[in-house]
Amino acid sequence: MKSIINLAKNVDRLNKRLVYFIIGERNMASFCYECTAKLFGEEKAENNDLAGIVRHDEKYYTLCEGCGWITVDKHGKKVEEEES
Secondary structure: OOOHHHHHHHHHHHHHHHHHHHHHOOOEEEEEHHHHHHHHOHHHHOOOOOOOOOOOOOEEEEEEEEEEEEEEEEOOOEEEEOOO
16 A cells, blocks of 8 residues: 555656545545435535535536436435426
8 A cells, every 4th residue: 555655646746636546535436415315314415425516507417326327406416307
């Protein structure tokens, strides 16, 4: 593990994200509002992994580790996809 950390220190700034991802510095699982509430309690749901990734009334298609591929709003809450 120390050799991986030493490698990370010597990598230029553009590659640091990849190295941090490999050694586990980044969160691997993302949960929507509902899954966060089920797994970690309602008090943690407001700060779910998908909250804040879009602004205003935008929607985002993403992967929730509990639900699978879903569309979320700015609060990380699952929304139904509108028919085109």
